[in-house]
Amino acid sequence: MSEHTIQQLHVYEYLGKEDDPLFTTICNMQQGYSQYIPELKMTLIKNQHGLYEIVSKSIHECYANKEELYDCVSEILNYSLLRGK
Numbered sequence: 728m729s730e731h732t733i734q735q736l737h738v739y740e741y742l743g744k745e746d747d748p749l750f751t752t753i754c755n756m757q758q759g760y761s762q763y764i765p766e767l768k769m770t771l772i773k774n775q776h777g778l779y780e781i782v783s784k785s786i787h788e789c790y791a792n793k794e795e796l797y798d799c800v801s802e803i804l805n806y807s808l809l810r811g812k
Contacts, residue, residue, distance in 0.1 A: 758777055767807065
């Protein structure tokens, strides 16, 4: 298996993120809304300023738009899958 194939384990990289339930959830987030992701033990937040945040025990990052948030969460999910967690 090539390195390129390993990096594209996420099925929605093939189907398109518009069909990904995670992207749909992020797109539908209203200001002040939060969504916990138990698989990653993190919370996604759209704060009162319209910025997107990832919050966990070890991470607190802020993103200007939903695409950046989605890309970050997808990368974390892919990394978790590769590690078997």
